[in-house]
Amino acid sequence: MSSFYARLIARTPKFDFVGKRVPAFVVTGLIILGTFASIATKGFNFGIDFAGGLLIESQTIDGPADIGKMRDVLGNLGLGEVSLQEFGTTGRDVMIRVQRQAGDEKAQMAALAKVKESLGAGYDYRRVEIVGPKVGEELKRDGVLAVVLSVLAIAAYVWFRFEWQFGVGALIATFHDVIATFGLYSITGIEFNLTSVAAILTIAGYSINDTVVIYDRVRENLRKYKAMSIYDLLNLAVNETLARTFLTVATVFITVVSLLVLGGEVLHGFSVAMLLLFVLLVLLVLLSFLLLLLL
């Protein structure tokens, strides 16, 4: 049972990460620019948590759902945009999304009554969510507040535990990852809801985790090798922690894939986002290695 991993990486790698900072900055800059461009032009596909409206998960009591008929019935109610989406394996489950109704909260409730009435008996409503315009705006504000405050608190903590330069670095790194994640939501058009905020915060958590692990090594090396240049010092810290970085990404990747495959419909959005983000992370790492090989 001798460890096969030991044979895989026997020495500390000696990649010159710091030397490739210019191309890395260019790639990062392009990602951030692309994000802002996409948010400005395309915006987000807000789910009902933020946009307000209705979400109904219906299941026919027997036999598969006739989605065409449902679309006809619901499309003629004058409720604006109604989207239907089949999911699951039995063909009985249909997710109904109705856009936010003009007017106050009562209008949303009335829309739900209308949908239920027009579909009639024969449907089981497994999940109903109604978010009025007021709450939607508040959830949006609270979500942004939670993300920004968390990132700031992280930076403050790093500042307190390390030096202020580290705090600024952590702030930039974390905001970069958060912004890139927002960009991913905007570009792919994946529904953005409260669960997405949780996904983004998880990414921020992992991002800061990686940052702190590397910073910790930088700080240790600063004490150990007093004469070493900052250039070599940073490279050494990244290389020394590289094996750990890969292993951790791999294990998290495993858990995210299992969430995606078996986590069910409600966790689906969360797992898809997490997986895409991890693919993005891995792509970024691969990209940096490709750059290393090319340059």
Place this chain on the structure above:
Amino acid sequence: MLQFPKWKIVMVLLVSLAGLIWSAPNLLSRDVTDRLPSWLQPVSLGLDLQGGSYLLLEVDTAYVVREHQASMVESLRTLLRKEKAKYADLGAQGRDGVKVRVLDPADRDRLRPDLRKLDPEAEVSFADDGLATFKFPEPVLNKRIKAAIDQSIEIVRRRVDELGTREPSIQRQGTDRIVVQLPGVKEPDRIKALLGKTAKLTFHLVDDSVSPEEAQRGRLPAGSVLLPSAEQERGLPSHYVVKKRVEVGGDMLVDAQPTFSNGQPVVSFRFSVAGGKKFGDATRENVNKLLAIVLDDKVISAPKVNEPITGGSGVISGNFTVRQAQDLSLLLRAGALPAPLQVLEERTVGPDLGADSIRSGAIASGLGIILVVIFMWLIYGILGLMANVALVLNIILLMALLSILGATLTLPGIAGIVLTMGMAVDANVLIYERIREEHRLGRGVIGAVQAGFERAFGTIFDANLTTLVAAALLFQFGTGPIRGFAVTLTLGLISSMFTAIMVTRLMVSLWIKWRRPKTLPL
């Protein structure tokens, strides 16, 4: 590090044992856990997992202020009429005041003390032209709003209880919101309809000086109001003109029950002693007049008073169905809301979807654990297996912590657990990688293991604490799913620090002591 102090070993064992005990109820069926003591219960599940309905209600605070203004206006009218003073411009002043102009200067001076006494909490000011203004200071209004919200919560609780819902939770949120959580409720439509009614019942005299048609054209006497009928039906008037003065209010009711009268569902009610007397007086003085029964500004019916009703009880008839009569009597029993409620948000999950979510969450977590365990074993061999024991213990401790703290497990919470597993593994990866590194730098097996644990500790501590800081803020500022996620993440981080630093370390030291390996098993 091979010399692990005895107390530490005992502590690790005790904590693990406690974790096993407190997490065990989660594996038992409900029948069994119902018989367990209250300190040993499974994790309470969020509505998204057990099924149920979540309603976020908002109290209309502007209405509370408006009602207060309106009642002040009525008091002024009554006072000035009693004193036979001529007045004009009686009405609301801005958002938080009331004004009236007393026309005769002699009346002004005579009534000034009475006007001052009318509402001791109002700031009264008199202008030279006879205009008296009553302003309610902010603290007074806030006190009233707070009282209205407290009362709303109480009424909501009574209404929900009347419906016989299992373990409902009714809590205040922020300043003017009420969260109602109803486990097991699948169709909250009836509850929503009941909570949407203010259920303010009042008895008014019908004003027969003008017809409703005339009133609709604008000839409405002061002190009267035009109200629509609850049931717009042929043969019955669509509107009534009623006096604003309340003869008796629904707050004086002590009981209301649905019954039948001539085969029609009706609601019979009973007044308190004081209410019965008031009702008796009102009916005695107004024999042969019409007495309108008004619910939420709609006239249910306006029967003629044939004789004084002194027994303190009566019957409300309208065109009720059995269900309507039941609901109305329920509302009357529970009492009126001081202000209307608005449903801002509703989330309802059916019980079978909740069960599906638990099942898929459990399967996903299970598969995740198995894959991670295999991965760690492949990478780190025997030490990887020890990390795996710590990982499983971490989940057991996390479940125990959730149970002990009475935290609620939600679907995003399950996601949080899965991701804590990632963090827990990371702690072990950090330690093992550090050991490997120290060994490469020339340390012996024991030295490398010792240095690995010690040096990795600082990193793990900082990395976990930064995430903990973020999780705490999420808990503080997050709502709904974010909060559920923050709870499991926070507790998971705490338990993973314990398992990685204490449990893995204990296992590795005992193993090295026992096997005395010559080469590093990594």
